Amino acid sequence: MFAYIVRRMFQSVIVLLVVGLVAFSMFRFVGDPIDNMLGQERTQADIDRLRTELGLDQPFVVQYAKFLQGAVQGNFGVSYRQGRPVSTILIERAPATLELAFVSGFLAITLGIALGVFTAIRRQGIAANVIMTVSLIGVSLPTFLIGILLIYIFSVELDLLPSFGRGETVMIGSWSTGFLTASGLKALILPAITLGLYQMTLIMRLVRSEMLEVLRADYVRFARARGLSERVINFRHALKNTLVPVITITGLQLGSIIAFAIITETVFQWPGVGLLFINAIQFVDIPVMAAYLMLISVMFVTINLIVDLLYYAIDPRLRVDARAT
Amino acid sequence: MTDTMETTKSAPKSRLAKFWDSDFAWSFRHSPVAVIASLVVVVLVLAAIFAPLIAPYNPFDPATLNLMNGFTPPGTPNAFTQETFLLGTDDQGRDVFSTILYGLRISLFVGVSAVLLALIIGVILGLIAAYFGGWIETLIMRIADVQLTFPAILVAMLIFGIAKGITPPEYRDEMAIYVLIIAIALSDWVQFARVVRGAALVEKNKEYVQAARLIGRGSFPIMFRHILPNVLSPVLVIATISLALAIIAEATLSFLGVGAPPTQPSLGTLIRIGQGFLFSGEWWILFFPACTLLALALSVNLLGDWLRDALNPKLR
Numbered sequence: 001m002f003a004y005i006v007r008r009m010f011q012s013v014i015v016l017l018v019v020g021l022v023a024f025s026m027f028r029f030v031g032d033p034i035d036n037m038l039g040q041e042r043t044q045a046d047i048d049r050l051r052t053e054l055g056l057d058q059p060f061v062v063q064y065a066k067f068l069q070g071a072v073q074g075n076f077g078v079s080y081r082q083g084r085p086v087s088t089i090l091i092e093r094a095p096a097t098l099e100l101a102f103v104s105g106f107l108a109i110t111l112g113i114a115l116g117v118f119t120a121i122r123r124q125g126i127a128a129n130v131i132m133t134v135s136l137i138g139v140s141l142p143t144f145l146i147g148i149l150l151i152y153i154f155s156v157e158l159d160l161l162p163s164f165g166r167g168e169t170v171m172i173g174s175w176s177t178g179f180l181t182a183s184g185l186k187a188l189i190l191p192a193i194t195l196g197l198y199q200m201t202l203i204m205r206l207v208r209s210e211m212l213e214v215l216r217a218d219y220v221r222f223a224r225a226r227g228l229s230e231r232v233i234n235f236r237h238a239l240k241n242t243l244v245p246v247i248t249i250t251g252l253q254l255g256s257i258i259a260f261a262i263i264t265e266t267v268f269q270w271p272g273v274g275l276l277f278i279n280a281i282q283f284v285d286i287p288v289m290a291a292y293l294m295l296i297s298v299m300f301v302t303i304n305l306i307v308d309l310l311y312y313a314i315d316p317r318l319r320v321d322a323r324a325t
Numbered sequence: 326m327t328d329t330m331e332t333t334k335s336a337p338k339s340r341l342a343k344f345w346d347s348d349f350a351w352s353f354r355h356s357p358v359a360v361i362a363s364l365v366v367v368v369l370v371l372a373a374i375f376a377p378l379i380a381p382y383n384p385f386d387p388a389t390l391n392l393m394n395g396f397t398p399p400g401t402p403n404a405f406t407q408e409t410f411l412l413g414t415d416d417q418g419r420d421v422f423s424t425i426l427y428g429l430r431i432s433l434f435v436g437v438s439a440v441l442l443a444l445i446i447g448v449i450l451g452l453i454a455a456y457f458g459g460w461i462e463t464l465i466m467r468i469a470d471v472q473l474t475f476p477a478i479l480v481a482m483l484i485f486g487i488a489k490g491i492t493p494p495e496y497r498d499e500m501a502i503y504v505l506i507i508a509i510a511l512s513d514w515v516q517f518a519r520v521v522r523g524a525a526l527v528e529k530n531k532e533y534v535q536a537a538r539l540i541g542r543g544s545f546p547i548m549f550r551h552i553l554p555n556v557l558s559p560v561l562v563i564a565t566i567s568l569a570l571a572i573i574a575e576a577t578l579s580f581l582g583v584g585a586p587p588t589q590p591s592l593g594t595l596i597r598i599g600q601g602f603l604f605s606g607e608w609w610i611l612f613f614p615a616c617t618l619l620a621l622a623l624s625v626n627l628l629g630d631w632l633r634d635a636l637n638p639k640l641r
Contacts, residue, residue: 015471015474018471026487026490029491137623140569140619140622140623140626141619142573142576142577142580142618142622143577144576144577144580144581144596145596145615145618145619148596148600148603148611148615151603152603152608155604156603156604163604255474255475255476256476259475259476259478259479260476260478262478262479262482262581263478263577263580263581266580266581266582267600277482278482278581278582278583280486281482281485281486281489281583282582282583284486284489284490286490289483289486289487293483296475296479297474297475300474300475301474304474
């Protein structure tokens, strides 16, 4: 167990170092930082001075080490476009994305599991079949089209919900939250549904297929023979045993939610980190791109690590296997 | 769709004939979903190929554009010029039907090329990993694992962003399509590599490979002439599903403004343009490109699902 954890953490660190190298190479080779920072009126002396100042005359390895050192301390340099430190911009934008991701993740997990169990138990029912068909369309619809569709229905036609922005936000310390105002909550609904829908259908289909498999298992038949109520069988015996793959997939999907937030944030002009990243790509704002890359990889690697360890903790069979080998 | 099928079917003739004699063809005829989906795909592909012949206007020729025609609703004559457009016009008076045909062309071109490129990279790396094993295998599969940690769309965005930074500003619009193809391909090769490696690992130990080795054939002929044809059917399934994903990925990137430029609009770019007119009531600028994209992605997806079931021996 301990050796396994150490090995996994070692792998994670290597992944992060590689991603760091990619991010650093972007700084170094994509566009000339000096070009970006000095205007047209520059002398060779200016260029040389800035080159020494930025440490660009030092060997590659030294520069990379310095970059990593800065990155660990949250220092990613200054945005080419906004002229402010990238870390400040990221901290400003993070609450919007995190709140959105949290709400959609919550929606996806609760609704996904509930609908999955429902469609598995009422396999032949009309409602279950309708849900399954709709979910198939939901999987094929690109995220941005779902967003546009929701905007069209709820903002253009019904004029119920706002189509862009976060509404009013309240500052709690340095965290701007939209949870406390009516307009903030209203603004959250459409983006959260857009972002969570795909994950929800995925979780739902997974829970359903796992449930169908488990419901055929001997111990469920035995539970039935013992005369246990359907509810106890479905939720205590069956659902519990479907949760291992569900937790893995859900954990991995948490990362996707952050990534797909880029699309949702663009559709709804949600002022989060994803929108910042898209704008950075459009304007080739390398420091912001590199910082986002590092940030998201730390998140992904951490999530993967946790999921792996959780997997291990939940399924006792894996522990036995690991000890045997 | 047909493009990928044609290329992956370039296996020896006898195999092709056997392929069609099998219950594969039978199951195709008896699946209404597959027949309808492939019909839709064929129609859309033909429309894309013959776009210059079908399209009533050339939306990229400024000479045929008349700003007076702007915002003409579908099927009704324009108030000033009395011209009628099947699916209406956009803000610059471009015929929506024509822009969709040309957009479809770019979407399909990018999608098919990206999948082909991903397939070539993935198949070669997968075969090499399986055949040689050792540190090469570890290296390739570790890279694949790391890349799989990140969603493909994010990888594609990043590659697009980096490539955009490298290309000089004056070429950015021209190169965008090709950068897009490379970005999507590089975000997608892992699937192919994993599947090919898995299948090739099994094939590698079979007698025919040993026999080929015994008569002294080199590693690369064995890999590509002997093993490759035997691992193609899962590759075909992955290619079809990847095509749907690639089309959606392209549309998503273009919609986000980090893909096909407005000078060469794909369906995603058209949707991006159309979104701006959603609130002012010109719904057709957005609606028709979105429907086309949906029909294309859905059909290819359904075809891929059917193909997976048809080729899976476990389900027969």
